Amino acid sequence: MTTTMTDEKLRNHSIRPTAIRKTILDLFISSGYALSHADIEKLLDNQCDRVTIYRTLERFEQQGLIHKVPDNSNINKYAVCADTSCTSQEHHDEHLHFTCEQCGNIFCLNIMNMPTLELPSGYLLNRISLEAEGVCKECNEMN
Amino acid sequence: MTTTMTDEKLRNHSIRPTAIRKTILDLFISSGYALSHADIEKLLDNQCDRVTIYRTLERFEQQGLIHKVPDNSNINKYAVCADTSCTSQEHHDEHLHFTCEQCGNIFCLNIMNMPTLELPSGYLLNRISLEAEGVCKECNEMN
DNA sequence: AAATTTTTTGCAACCTGGTTGCATTTCATT
DNA sequence: AATGAAATGCAACCAGGTTGCAAAAAATTT
Ligand SMILES: [Mn+2]
Ligand SMILES: [Mn+2]
Ligand SMILES: [Zn+2]
Ligand SMILES: [Zn+2]
Numbered sequence: 001m002t003t004t005m006t007d008e009k010l011r012n013h014s015i016r017p018t019a020i021r022k023t024i025l026d027l028f029i030s031s032g033y034a035l036s037h038a039d040i041e042k043l044l045d046n047q048c049d050r051v052t053i054y055r056t057l058e059r060f061e062q063q064g065l066i067h068k069v070p071d072n073s074n075i076n077k078y079a080v081c082a083d084t085s086c087t088s089q090e091h092h093d094e095h096l097h098f099t100c101e102q103c104g105n106i107f108c109l110n111i112m113n114m115p116t117l118e119l120p121s122g123y124l125l126n127r128i129s130l131e132a133e134g135v136c137k138e139c140n141e142m143n
Numbered sequence: 144m145t146t147t148m149t150d151e152k153l154r155n156h157s158i159r160p161t162a163i164r165k166t167i168l169d170l171f172i173s174s175g176y177a178l179s180h181a182d183i184e185k186l187l188d189n190q191c192d193r194v195t196i197y198r199t200l201e202r203f204e205q206q207g208l209i210h211k212v213p214d215n216s217n218i219n220k221y222a223v224c225a226d227t228s229c230t231s232q233e234h235h236d237e238h239l240h241f242t243c244e245q246c247g248n249i250f251c252l253n254i255m256n257m258p259t260l261e262l263p264s265g266y267l268l269n270r271i272s273l274e275a276e277g278v279c280k281e282c283n284e285m286n
Numbered sequence: 287a288a289a290t291t292t293t294t295t296g297c298a299a300c301c302t303g304g305t306t307g308c309a310t311t312t313c314a315t316t
Numbered sequence: 317a318a319t320g321a322a323a324t325g326c327a328a329c330c331a332g333g334t335t336g337c338a339a340a341a342a343a344t345t346t
């Protein structure tokens with residue numbers, strides 16, 4: 001059996017490449033936007049137990065393969081991390097998350113200059129996260 | 144019976160000033176940070192049903208009295224809106240939300256210049272929201 | 287001041303996203 | 317082939333939040 005790219009990516013992050021995990025990683029890679037547990041469950045259509053999906057997402061995140069994407073509807077969404085950026089030690093996903101008001105999808109966007117900001121004195125800044133809402137490219141073109 | 148300030152504030156937002164509502168609004172006003180349903184329930188210690196708290200929060204938000212504060216633990220937190228900014232028509236809470244890694248509290252901070260940003264072409268920007276993490280003033284001074 | 291209508295509250299039941307414990311299966315190692 | 321470790325499935329659970337409906341309270345009309 002040949003070692004696929006997905007296989008390698010999993011191994012590189014110390015994740016054993018089981019069938020389910022390869023499938024789920026493929027979903028993430030080929031998706032243009034962030035996926036929720038429910039999204040994946042639907043796409044997989046009973047190929048595995050829902051708990052397995054939860055545990056896969058947990059593992060992927062711990063190992064720096066995907067990152068949580070803030071979603072104002074209080075459900076977890078995830079997207080693949082940029083190729084080299086993240087490890088099991090630390091995530092470095094400094095980019096914009098854009099929620100489309102029409103399709104509801106969330107996109108990771110790389111913008112030129114992430115803003116720097118000054119806090120009131122006394123506050124120590126460690127991480128910054130930037131979110132935006134509007135209409136995405138696809139939905140825009142549809143109108 | 145004299146008309147208190149809390150009373151007026153509620154009436155100004157077309158919310159009938161019942162005892163519970165006044166109490167909850169007072170909690171918000173005197174709190175330095177965002178409150179969750181659980182926070183309020185604890186502070187109120189069974190003075191009312193939990194559903195009533197949920198409905199009060201809902202109402203307050205609809206009427207532009209409080210706004211949702213993004214919290215990465217997937218639970219809703221709320222903070223009072225700046226005095227004149229928000230109505231039942233629209234919220235205008237353009238400020239920074241700062242989560243303290245130590246105490247876990249979330250603070251609304253007014254910073255000088257909210258960043259403006261350029262999106263990739265095709266995306267239409269409607270709202271932007273800025274969050275930061277670090278150590279808050281109080282926790283900083285404790286160390 | 288009654289009577290009527292509208293709004294708020296409490297209670298029980300429910301829903302959805304997510305977690306935990308444990309037995310079974312799968313996989314890598316010896 | 318035998319052993320041990322990691323992954324999976326299943327059932328039960330939990331927490332935050334919602335819904336429907338009846339009782340209570342407040343506002344409005346007569
Ligand atoms: Mn992202
Ligand atoms: Mn705020
Ligand atoms: Zn869209
Ligand atoms: Zn703090």
